[in-house]
Amino acid sequence: MAGPRPVRAPRGTELTTRGWQQEAALRMLQNNLDPEVAEHPDKLVVYGGTGKAARDWRSFDAMVRTLQTLKADETMLVQSGRPVGVMQTHEWAPRVLLANSNLVGDWANWEEFRRLEQLGLTMYGQMTAGSWIYIGTQGILQGTYETFSAVAARKFGGTLAGTLTLTAGLGGMGGAQPLAVTMNDGVVICVECDPSRIERRIEHGYLDVRADSLEHALQLATEARDARRPLSVGLLGNAAEVLPRMLERDAPIDIVTDQTSAHDPLAYLPVGVDFADMADYAAEKPAEFTQRAQESMARHVEAMVGFMDAGAEVFDYGNSIRGEARTAGYTRAFDFPGFVPAYIRPLFCEGKGPFRWAALSGDPKDIAATDKAILDLFPENESLARWIRMAGERVRFQGLPARICWLGYGERDRAGERFNDMVASGEISAPLALGRDHLDCGSVASPYRETESMLDGSDAIADWPLLNAMVNVSSGASWVSLHHGGGVGMGRSIHAGQVTVADGTALAGEKLRRVLTNDPGMGVIRHVDAGYERADAVAAERGVRVPMREG
Numbered sequence: 001m002a003g004p005r006p007v008r009a010p011r012g013t014e015l016t017t018r019g020w021q022q023e024a025a026l027r028m029l030q031n032n033l034d035p036e037v038a039e040h041p042d043k044l045v046v047y048g049g050t051g052k053a054a055r056d057w058r059s060f061d062a063m064v065r066t067l068q069t070l071k072a073d074e075t076m077l078v079q080s081g082r083p084v085g086v087m088q089t090h091e092w093a094p095r096v097l098l099a100n101s102n103l104v105g106d107w108a109n110w111e112e113f114r115r116l117e118q119l120g121l122t123m124y125g126q127m128t129a130g131s132w133i134y135i136g137t138q139g140i141l142q143g144t145y146e147t148f149s150a151v152a153a154r155k156f157g158g159t160l161a162g163t164l165t166l167t168a169g170l171g172g173m174g175g176a177q178p179l180a181v182t183m184n185d186g187v188v189i190c191v192e193c194d195p196s197r198i199e200r201r202i203e204h205g206y207l208d209v210r211a212d213s214l215e216h217a218l219q220l221a222t223e224a225r226d227a228r229r230p231l232s233v234g235l236l237g238n239a240a241e242v243l244p245r246m247l248e249r250d251a252p253i254d255i256v257t258d259q260t261s262a263h264d265p266l267a268y269l270p271v272g273v274d275f276a277d278m279a280d281y282a283a284e285k286p287a288e289f290t291q292r293a294q295e296s297m298a299r300h301v302e303a304m305v306g307f308m309d310a311g312a313e314v315f316d317y318g319n320s321i322r323g324e325a326r327t328a329g330y331t332r333a334f335d336f337p338g339f340v341p342a343y344i345r346p347l348f349c350e351g352k353g354p355f356r357w358a359a360l361s362g363d364p365k366d367i368a369a370t371d372k373a374i375l376d377l378f379p380e381n382e383s384l385a386r387w388i389r390m391a392g393e394r395v396r397f398q399g400l401p402a403r404i405c406w407l408g409y410g411e412r413d414r415a416g417e418r419f420n421d422m423v424a425s426g427e428i429s430a431p432l433a434l435g436r437d438h439l440d441c442g443s444v445a446s447p448y449r450e451t452e453s454m455l456d457g458s459d460a461i462a463d464w465p466l467l468n469a470m471v472n473v474s475s476g477a478s479w480v481s482l483h484h485g486g487g488v489g490m491g492r493s494i495h496a497g498q499v500t501v502a503d504g505t506a507l508a509g510e511k512l513r514r515v516l517t518n519d520p521g522m523g524v525i526r527h528v529d530a531g532y533e534r535a536d537a538v539a540a541e542r543g544v545r546v547p548m549r550e551g
């Protein structure tokens with residue numbers, strides 16, 4: 001019986017499959033499970049609570065085997081992490097189509113999901129775990145950096161120097177928070193209940209130091225803040241206990257947010273439970289655990305509201321903690337906003353979102369070449385240039401070298417075509433996989449996150465991610481995925497993803513031009529339709545056709 005083992009994608013220019021489209025899917029699947037990349041690779045868990053890349057090890061082996069022999073006019077179908085069929089299609093069709101964690105509306109809750117998961121019928125795909133385009137903590141770093149920059153611009157005169165942020169969760173995504181704050185020159189205390197996550201972030205260069213106690217954390221943080229010196233401090237503890245204690249003692253906190261895995265109550269440590277007992281307790285008594293976790297989240301959110309009342313800038317960072325706290329009976333849970341309406345929506349109106357690419361060669365020089373190409377392509381964009389330079393200096397790659405880079409409508413296609421030309425000319429040594437997070441401008445319906453407080457009230461309309469997936473299939477993407485429940489949990493989101501391979505051929509160039517125009521184009525039309533003036537202006541300036549604006 002196949003079981004856990006270390007997985008690592010092949011490097012270099014030699015194919016182990018029948019073509020680069022298949023090879024890219026294979027390497028990115030394997031890369032998602034590389035111990036350097038995945039949070040818990042032995043359980044096939046990549047990030048975000050239990051977000052997995054394959055349902056079980058047998059399914060993983062079957063996907064690897066199938067990709068190794070898949071022809072250029074065939075498509076492998078993946079149903080929640082298990083390969084269920086291979087069909088003849090054509091060369092413009094995706095080589096892989098994935099549907100993860102989808103349940104019919106009335107059944108779309110954690111209880112039913114877990115029942116089906118236990119029967120071996122489904123898996124939780126999160127966003128980029130089950131769609132094979134997770135690139136480690138860097139994947140969220142630029143978005144987190146931009147969010148904290150927006151906070152700095154709005155409230156603190158453009159810099160976080162001299163401010164103190166309090167947050168929790170140092171997992172796959174949350175681990176980006178300390179570096180994002182220090183990149184904005186601020187000081188941050190990050191509460192985390194798993195000591196190994198604190199060590200991992202220090203080892204990867206995302207977190208600076210670990211404090212011995214709450215007092216020690218506050219002392220280190222206030223000293224650095226007073227000296228206007230950036231510093232990130234990890235503090236071992238349960239956020240539902242530490243935040244109320246910090247509030248009680250009037251800790252001088254300026255900004256509060258959270259990235260514990262609150263979207264999944266079985267992945268949030270309740271007060272009074274030892275971290276060492278968490279997994280067994282959650283498995284043995286899921287209902288009791290859920291209730292205790294939700295009660296703890298209510299205390300956690302109550303403290304966040306307390307900080308807000310005391311004048312701090314407080315926001316939900318996309319983990320559904322407000323929803324869980326409200327379920328537990330805390331009525332003021334939604335008094336503070338989610339980060340998308342607060343800081344990110346104007347970017348979505350321009351089709352901007354977490355575009356990224358990975359070098360299939362494994363050679364960091366290929367990413368350096370793409371960084372340079374981005375600087376050449378968009379010389380007028382200063383904040384982009386600042387990001388690319390800072391990322392080049394401070395981001396350590398996990399697994400295959402990769403770069404996250406928020407680009408908008410009219411930009412992603414230019415980058416894609418340039419990269420493809422560079423692969424063709426040999427400037428880049430092997431093909432690149434170009435994809436994105438599902439947390440994008442036009443690919444997700446998620447009323448507690450990406451589509452919270454839409455101008456026209458269309459928060460829960462889920463036609464958009466379905467159209468997005470169909471558009472990407474029709475435009476030539478290499479693999480396309482349609483998921484449920486990512487980020488915020490079962491019943492709360494539907495979202496789609498795509499990855500397209502730049503292999504240096506003319507055909508890939510044509511596919512990239514279409515996909516990387518149409519995919520962000522969905523973001524522009526989504527926001528035009530909802531009545532956003534900025535999206536309307538972008539559509540008019542950049543020639544996005546919207547029938548209801550014509551005639």
Ligand code: NAD
Nearest residue numbers: 048049171172173174193238239260268269317318319487
């Ligand atoms: P993860 O599961 O890798 O990490 C969560 C961390 O929270 C773990 O290290 C866990 O030990 C810690 N934790 C759990 N309960 C705790 C408690 N009571 N006190 C202190 N620490 C606790 O998840 P992740 O990938 O880092 O994602 C975190 C959350 O953010 C998820 O809910 C995810 O869906 C959401 N998310 C947000 C964004 C965004 O853009 N804001 C993007 C992706 C994911």
